[in-house]
Amino acid sequence: MATTAKKPPMSKDSLLPLLMGHVLAHGLGQASLRPLAKAAGTSDRMLIYHFGSKEALIADLLTHIAGVYAAMLDAALAASPRPGNRAELLAGLLAQNGDPAMQPFQMLWWEIVAGSARDLPGFRAAAQAMVTKLLGWLEAQMPAGEPDPAGGARFLLTAIEGAAMLAAVGHPDTAQDGLLAGGLLQA
């Protein structure tokens, strides 16, 4: 009689989005099996069954997150008009990074960077995938008439990531000022 859905068959693919939600909300550092399982509506027992180990779960989860990120960029690329110049592109990127909706993703990103720096299993690959994707997206978004789109995209990427880091440590204006002084932004 009850409206409870009986059999949505559980699988990695059905679990990963729920796990991602928990990790976005609470961070990777505090991600232990029982809370993760609770967030996904299962038990730690099942997580181990499907993923084999926590280490494998985290690795799978990171690749899934990288995939979601890539899809987001693809959607953004299809939706947004090509900016007219570098400053406009950079300003848009900074605004998007600063968007509160992006904050959980940003916080997760720094945990991935830290894990990548320590070469924890799965972290380096996910971080590289996301950076590579972002770099490609940037090249595609470079304004028409750029003499060196690849180099320009790499330049912007470096600036964006530096700005994101400074924002993360509570120097929100420092990067803005620097990019203005460097002529990458217009007042």
Next chain:
Amino acid sequence: MATTAKKPPMSKDSLLPLLMGHVLAHGLGQASLRPLAKAAGTSDRMLIYHFGSKEALIADLLTHIAGVYAAMLDAALAASPRPGNRAELLAGLLAQNGDPAMQPFQMLWWEIVAGSARDLPGFRAAAQAMVTKLLGWLEAQMPAGEPDPAGGARFLLTAIEGAAMLAAVGHPDTAQDGLLAGGLLQA
């Protein structure tokens, strides 16, 4: 008879350098009381006694690390000649960041950034202190005749941190290429 030193009185100040050594070697994420105590030649019991709680210990440790970092920059400032131009300064900074001896510090740095992004107690303050110190150091190191040393320092800081992040995630050349394309480095 034995040459064992009996009473070096234990204190926060005597413990912090040893704790820092352990954290540089193994990371903050795996820093639990018993291993930390072992590295410092004590017991978890004593760490709690001196610091009150693990949370307070970590906060004290981060402040200490920020102080050590500041002292390192002061020493470097006194020792190094003023570079002749921005590209020279930037190249020197990138080389220093890439130095293998700096790698433990870099890995720790990303953990601090991640903690700061999540606003873990003590992390934001330590990160801000270090960034502020580095920014001041950069301003003092800006080549003579710079029209806007403060803005230039912020610009370089953004670039350096972006480059460091890209190196941490296994894109070691991307930032280099970008900074070349951006005219901040000379080939």
Next chain:
DNA sequence: TCGAATCTGTAGCGAATGCTACATCATCTT
């Protein structure tokens, strides 16, 4: 239909976690 393979729940294990109770020892004041 029936056996086999695939799922899932319950219960728990051994280790590690942060922290505490209690007793002991050293030192310092009066």
Next chain:
DNA sequence: AAGATGATGTAGCATTCGCTACAGATTCGA
């Protein structure tokens, strides 16, 4: 000398950790 104060060791507690053993349940092919 006597007591007070601070420092240290031993032992343990309650909780959480990743993971496993075991037993039902379910599903699917023969």
